[in-house]
Amino acid sequence: MRLLMLAPPGGGKGTQGTRFAEATGVAHLSSGELLRAEIGKDTPTGRAVAGYLARGDLVPDDLLFGLVTRAAVTAASNTGGFILDGFPRTLPQARRAHEIGLELDLLLDAVIHLTAPEPVLVRRLLDRARVHGRADDTPEVIRHRLQVFAEQTEPLADYYRNRGILLTVNADQSPDEVSAAITARLAERGFLSTSIRQEE
Ligand code: AMP
Numbered sequence: 001m002r003l004l005m006l007a008p009p010g011g012g013k014g015t016q017g018t019r020f021a022e023a024t025g026v027a028h029l030s031s032g033e034l035l036r037a038e039i040g041k042d043t044p045t046g047r048a049v050a051g052y053l054a055r056g057d058l059v060p061d062d063l064l065f066g067l068v069t070r071a072a073v074t075a076a077s078n079t080g081g082f083i084l085d086g087f088p089r090t091l092p093q094a095r096r097a098h099e100i101g102l103e104l105d106l107l108l109d110a111v112i113h114l115t116a117p118e119p120v121l122v123r124r125l126l127d128r129a130r131v132h133g134r135a136d137d138t139p140e141v142i143r144h145r146l147q148v149f150a151e152q153t154e155p156l157a158d159y160y161r162n163r164g165i166l167l168t169v170n171a172d173q174s175p176d177e178v179s180a181a182i183t184a185r186l187a188e189r190g191f192l193s194t195s196i197r198q199e200e
Pocket of ligand 1: 033053058059060064086087136
């Protein structure tokens, strides 16, 4: 199965993507994690992208596509699919990813669109900052990342709705409730194996 988690910062795409990957065995691919790993290893790509992440700005596509495409191809061949988290994040990225997906026979099966009111997102991000201390979870950068999401990423919901693969889930619930809602929406579309459906 090939899924995209489409959610604002704090929407739970990392949590739900990880859980779902564990439940299905397909790889969880977070573009933010891939970029943070490059920064951690101090590679040329890491050095080139560090400033963008620190400010909460989107990284230029040419620094990102090779990294994500390689990871997606490896994941698909090793685990039979992937759960993309944080990529694509703009309409141009979505269109280019669609072309690559067509070429490599790796098109998305479904897009899980997680929604929650902004005050809930801000509270979760500030809580995460206290627990994990992620560098881009400061109040100012959080505000900027939410604005970037609203302007550049939210339009992807219409793009995937028009493709008939958007599944919207209310993320303002407990993680267990959100996981159950995702499972139910995918099962309705006939995507899940019997083993996962039995866990509900
Ligand atoms: P995330 O872990 O998904 O919150 O992403 C953290 C940061 O990584 C973002 O604020 C961006 O700076 C960068 N990033 C992650 N995914 C993308 C993407 N698809 N396009 C551009 N920048 C990205």
